Amino acid sequence: MKGFDEIRETSGKVFFPTYNRYAAAMERGEGAYLFDTEGKRYLDFLSGIGVMNLGHAHPEIAEAICEQAKGxxxxxxxxxxxxxxxxxxxxxxxxxxxxxxxxxxxxxxxxxxxxxxxxxxxxxxxxxxxxxxxxxxxxxxxxxxxxxxxxxxxxxxxxxxxxxxxxxxxxxxxxxxxxxxxxxxxxxxxxxxxxxxxxxxxxxxxxxxxxxxxxxxxxxxxxxxxxxxxxxxxxxxxxxxxxxxxxxxxxxxxxxxxxxxxxxxxxxxxxxxxxxxxxxxxxxxxxxxxxxxxxxxxxxTDETFLGLVLEMGDLIRARFNEMAARFGFIEEVRGRGLIVGIKLSVPCKEMVAKAFERGLLINCTQESVLRMLPPLIISEKEVEEMFKILEDIFEEV
Structure with missing residues (x-):
């Protein structure tokens, strides 16, 4: 397996320069987490930009893909x-x-x-x-x-x-x-x-x-x-x-x-x-x-599953609304279910970079909105992990 530096060097030679990539080569995933080639773990609150709703390496999906590919x-x-x-x-x-x-x-x-x-x-x-x-x-x-x-x-x-x-x-x-x-x-x-x-x-x-x-x-x-x-x-x-x-x-x-x-x-x-x-x-x-x-x-399509999506989304937005009293740059908490947007009065690109360094994947839209699209199978423990990282970053603003 090639190391990250070699992967980045080769990528710089062979790809169109259409993406500003972060300094990680993702090797595998499990549930709400990704792991890069250097062994670092990331809490994925982007889900491949809203793709991995059931999380990474879902066993039923993996089994279905393998079975179909054999036929x-x-x-x-x-x-x-x-x-x-x-x-x-x-x-x-x-x-x-x-x-x-x-x-x-x-x-x-x-x-x-x-x-x-x-x-x-x-x-x-x-x-x-x-x-x-x-x-x-x-x-x-x-x-x-x-x-x-x-x-x-x-x-x-x-x-x-x-x-x-x-x-x-x-x-x-x-x-x-x-x-x-x-x-x-x-x-x-x-x-x-x-x-x-x-x-x-x-x-x-x-x-x-x-x-x-x-x-x-x-x-x-x-x-x-x-x-x-x-x-x-x-x-x-x-x-x-x-x-x-x-x-x-x-x-x-x-x-x-x-x-x-x-x-x-x-x-x-x-x-x-x-x-x-x-x-x-x-x-x-x-x-x-x-x-x-x-x-x-x-x-x-399972109503119990969808109910948990609502529950986790409401929990996340409620916590951000509470944090708005402490952090004056939080202007508005947006979203429904597990699409979450935090409108800030300051640019958020640097916050996203800090989150990446600390093992949290989120992104910035419209220059000042922190966007989160976590897997729909996210747990309360993983939500707490996200808040711990973000609160530390907010304290530094």
Whole structure:
């Protein structure tokens, strides 16, 4: 096994410089912990950015992957695959949607949703109905279409000309959104909780108003559940807190239990727009990834499991709210379930670096929001470990 210095040196020669990596090469994981090549242990409060909802090296996922890999790894979507069909059936049964399209990532799922909305509108209303409204500070992916949809200029920089037909409005302001709608609007696309945008929870009333607007105007409502779906908020999907039904929903991250797997779900009315040959994916719905996804679904549809997610999330936010009285730079505690955002009055990049040095993995969004996405299997003892590290760091500010 190569040592870290050799790994870093080789990586610097062979990779595109697209990532600012921390000084660790992760070798293995176990539950809520990661271990690097030097033997150092880290408490993972990021879960691979919302991917490892059941924790690292989950025995059921490992067993399912190994068993499937011994039989069939890949065949292509020219044929039916039992694990793929079973997972799609589970997603339909546990959602308000009717059809599933599998892909490999969140960006691909959102790309598919954009194509679906525009194709439906074009076939139903003609060529001039193509605009999609998204939110400022949103994040929908890194492809050209999803960069165009994303409401953050830093993501768009250097990639002009972007795709036409995207309008960004402030998150949570229904009046502004309503005024932005025109005869050219084909879809409204949003995350029920803005993850990269700072763990901002959209109010239930706002989501209901958007749902009514879309229903009245036959505008496709797309819910991007890529970061906050699959049990992260204490419900299977975050939009369920508002008791609404989207027309289209996108999933990825935690869906595959650590393997690349994304999905677009849609109501029958819209799904029938994408006929044979209109969209596709070579690897989408890979049987190994789908077997892992079935294990994930087993756990995140369990009400007792989801209750524990809520319990741990409430505990974490309550503690941070208590800490706000001691640390004046804590401005707001955000989130729902186990997506947690701590809005600070100071930049938090240095805090994240200190946490890494002390064996805690978190990250910084919007320059001053500490974001946490711990595994949904996190224990109270591990929560206490996180607070001990962070309180020491806060004392140094």
């Amino acid at each position: 069939l790894v890949h065949v292509s979507n020219l044929y039916f695959m039992p694990p793929q069909t079973e997972l799609a059936d589970q997603l339909v049964r546990h959602s308000s949607l009717d059809r599933v399209f599998f892909c490999n990532s969140g960006a691909e799922a959102n790309e598919a949703a954009i194509k679906l909305a525009r194709k439906y509108a074009r076939e139903t209303y003609g060529d001039n109905r193509f605009e999609i409204i998204t939110l400022e500070d949103s994040f929908h992916g890194r492809t050209l279409a999803t960069v165009s949809a994303t409401g953050q200029e830093k993501v768009k920089k250097g990639f002009a000309p972007l795709l036409d037909g995207f309008t960004h409005v402030p998150a949570g302001d229904f009046g502004v959104l309503e005024r932005a709608v025109s005869e050219r609007t084909c879809a409204i696309m949003m995350e029920p909780i803005l993850g990269e945008g700072g763990a901002v929870v959209l109010p239930n009333r706002y989501l209901r108003d958007v749902r009514h607007l879309c229903s009245d105007r036959d505008i496709v409502l797309i819910m991007d559940e890529i970061q906050v779906g699959m049990g992260r908020t204490g419900k299977l999907f975050a939009h369920q807190w508002a008791e609404i039904e989207p027309d289209v929903m996108t999933l990825a991250k935690a869906l595959g239990g650590g393997l690349p797997l994304g999905a677009m779900l849609a109501k029958e009315k819209y799904a029938e727009t994408l006929g044979a040959g209109s969209h596709g994916s070579t690897f989408g719905g890979n049987p190994v990834a789908c077997r892992a996804g079935l294990v994930v679904m087993k756990h995140v």
